[in-house]
Amino acid sequence: MVIINNQLELEMYYLKIFTILFYILITNQTMASDQLLNKIEFNMPEKFTDFSINANRSENDRNKLMNQLKDLINESISEYSKNTFEIMINDIDMAGRYIFTNTEFVRVVEDTDRTRFEFSYKMMDSNGKSIKNGDVNLTDRNPNNYKRQSNKYKKTHFSNEMRLFNDWLKSL
Numbered sequence: 001m002v003i004i005n006n007q008l009e010l011e012m013y014y015l016k017i018f019t020i021l022f023y024i025l026i027t028n029q030t031m032a033s034d035q036l037l038n039k040i041e042f043n044m045p046e047k048f049t050d051f052s053i054n055a056n057r058s059e060n061d062r063n064k065l066m067n068q069l070k071d072l073i074n075e076s077i078s079e080y081s082k083n084t085f086e087i088m089i090n091d092i093d094m095a096g097r098y099i100f101t102n103t104e105f106v107r108v109v110e111d112t113d114r115t116r117f118e119f120s121y122k123m124m125d126s127n128g129k130s131i132k133n134g135d136v137n138l139t140d141r142n143p144n145n146y147k148r149q150s151n152k153y154k155k156t157h158f159s160n161e162m163r164l165f166n167d168w169l170k171s172l
Contacts, residue, residue, distance in 0.1 A: 038077055039086040040070045049093035049116070065157055072153065072162050080169045083123050083131065090118040095140070095160045115140040115160040123172065132172065138164040 004013060045051045051062045069089070077085055093116035095109045115138075122133040140160060153159040 038074055038084055040073055041088050042066055043088050043090045045089075048091050051092065068156060069158055069161075072156060072158055073165065076162065076166050076169055080166060081123075081172065083125060084128070085124070086122040088120045090120065092117050092161060094157065109160070115164060117161045117164055136168060138168055140164055 042048075045062060045066060046053065051065060053059055053062060069092070073087065077083075093114070095113045095115040097108055097113075117138040118136065120133070120135050123131045125131055138161075153162040156162070
């Protein structure tokens with residue numbers, strides 16, 4: 001039992017309680033974020049079908065694509081799985097082709113285009129124990145079939161690829 005004789009002691013008491021609660025909160029958040037850390041890497045991205053550097057795409061452009069894809073994969077894993085993943089992306093062939101308009105590149109997808117996303121993965125439980133692993137080759141022969149569906153990735157470069165990835169992730 002704590003006996004408080006004046007206002008200053010009361011304020012000091014509350015400050016101690018607040019400090020203890022703050023450290024508990026920070027420790028729990030750090031432990032939770034450590035458990036949800038996914039490792040996503042690219043295996044020779046310079047050889048990827050749609051990540052090559054040419055007159056229309058620089059190394060900086062490729063790095064932006066890679067970072068966006070990493071972020072999207074991490075978001076999907078957080079949304080659809082309670083496990084941690086190590087993913088090695090081996091190739092990505094985005095549906096369609098890019099054409100340059102007066103001010104920007106526009107992605108044009110035809111009915112005959114396909115999407116291909118190849119990667120290896122290892123799925124681990126909260127203790128870091130491997131649950132599943134394998135090589136995955138996701139393909140879609142007609143990405144325009146899904147144009148009418150709502151797609152939260154439509155403002156990214158990977159709208160078709162992430163739909164395939166999410167379907168695969170949900171199936172695990």
